[in-house]
Amino acid sequence: MPATPTQGHVVVAPDKFKGTLEGAEVAARLAAGIRRVAPGIEVRELPVADGGEGTLAAALAAGHRRIPAKVAGPTGLPVDAAIAVRGDTAVVELAQASGLARLPGGRTAPLAAGSYGVGQLIGRAVSLGAKRVVLGLGGSACTDGGAGMVQALGVGLYDAEGAELPPGGAALRRLHRLDPGALADTLSGVEVVVACDVDNPLLGPRGATAVYGPQKGADGEDLLVLEAGLTRWADVVRTSTGVDLRDAPGAGAAGGVGFAALALLGATMRPGIELLLELLGFDEAVRGARLVVTGEGCLDAQTLHGKAPAGVAAAATGAGVPVAAVAGRLELSQDEWRGAGFAAAYALTDLAEQPGESLTRAAELAEVAGELLARDLLGEH
Numbered sequence: 001m002p003a004t005p006t007q008g009h010v011v012v013a014p015d016k017f018k019g020t021l022e023g024a025e026v027a028a029r030l031a032a033g034i035r036r037v038a039p040g041i042e043v044r045e046l047p048v049a050d051g052g053e054g055t056l057a058a059a060l061a062a063g064h065r066r067i068p069a070k071v072a073g074p075t076g077l078p079v080d081a082a083i084a085v086r087g088d089t090a091v092v093e094l095a096q097a098s099g100l101a102r103l104p105g106g107r108t109a110p111l112a113a114g115s116y117g118v119g120q121l122i123g124r125a126v127s128l129g130a131k132r133v134v135l136g137l138g139g140s141a142c143t144d145g146g147a148g149m150v151q152a153l154g155v156g157l158y159d160a161e162g163a164e165l166p167p168g169g170a171a172l173r174r175l176h177r178l179d180p181g182a183l184a185d186t187l188s189g190v191e192v193v194v195a196c197d198v199d200n201p202l203l204g205p206r207g208a209t210a211v212y213g214p215q216k217g218a219d220g221e222d223l224l225v226l227e228a229g230l231t232r233w234a235d236v237v238r239t240s241t242g243v244d245l246r247d248a249p250g251a252g253a254a255g256g257v258g259f260a261a262l263a264l265l266g267a268t269m270r271p272g273i274e275l276l277l278e279l280l281g282f283d284e285a286v287r288g289a290r291l292v293v294t295g296e297g298c299l300d301a302q303t304l305h306g307k308a309p310a311g312v313a314a315a316a317t318g319a320g321v322p323v324a325a326v327a328g329r330l331e332l333s334q335d336e337w338r339g340a341g342f343a344a345a346y347a348l349t350d351l352a353e354q355p356g357e358s359l360t361r362a363a364e365l366a367e368v369a370g371e372l373l374a375r376d377l378l379g380e381h
Contacts, residue, residue: 015295195276
């Protein structure tokens with residue numbers, strides 16, 4: 001006999017398990033496990049993201065419309081990307097155009113990779129009538145300070161001989177003049193909001209090159225070249241605009257794309273998960289909920305500093321709803337995860353029978369975790 005409906009619903013709002021499962025699949029598997037044990041409880045799937053990779057997928061899962069776009073990838077070769085649109089708001093995910101995953105053959109190009117395709121995606125959103133563009137940063141393959149992005153939106157970048165600069169951070173060392181072109185007209189009436197979870201400045205030991213350059217294949221001389229290029233970029237932007245934002249928190253995000261967004265697109269920055277939860281309607285989804293379930297591939301010290309599960313926990317507990325976390329690996333102590341607001345935490349590694357199964361059987365084990373937490377936290381047996 002089917003169970004009678006139980007008061008209160010469950011919101012399943014995980015981020016992706018990077019390299020294993022997309023957020024929507026994690027949500028679906030956890031929800032399936034919960035429904036198997038507690039068929040009388042309504043389960044709402046709301047995959048989330050923190051502004052990096054997975055932002056577009058989260059927006060689409062929440063009901064935004066997918067608009068395809070063929071744009072330049074990080075090395076200039078065309079890639080099939082997309083934006084998400086609902087009403088007059090468009091969501092642009094940098095990684096769709098200029099992410100590490102878009103590098104041909106996975107071969108890094110630290111000196112030449114650019115962000116031109118990101119600007120093309122923003123342009124596509126504006127051409128569709130978007131009045132608010134949410135730009136998710138994360139997973140960038142380039143360290144060009146967002147120069148390519150603004151070139152795609154009509155800004156001219158020229159060397160001392162008047163030639164247009166080629167793509168990539170290395171070329172910025174030759175930058176002599178910036179012509180804003182019709183950028184102001186293009187973005188007239190358009191609000192650009194950057195979803196960003198880092199506070200790095202553009203330059204220096206905590207800057208885009210020093211901290212993130214090695215992840216993009218830069219080392220030794222490359223790092224010096226890129227830092228010199230970004231320094232020249234910041235100097236020319238200051239001369240052109242009269243504003244110096246090289247030290248602004250988040251300017252170093254995504255290889256300096258954050259800097260160009262702030263200095264030339266007039267963007268504002270907000271914590272990624274906070275912005276995404278607002279965009280996805282989390283407050284409405286959690287109203288009247290009995291439990292929220294979130295998670296990511298690894299629950300660790302980074303989780304506590306603005307990652308998606310911590311943001312979900314803060315929002316849910318603020319609404320008086322308990323939160324459980326499910327992760328591929330759990331590297332926080334019980335005191336740490338409880339201090340972050342989680343009432344319970346489950347790791348797929350604890351459910352696996354053999355080492356490595358938390359990766360190879362992640363989907364199956366996520367369902368098992370859903371069953372387990374339903375028994376533990378919903379009183380369903």
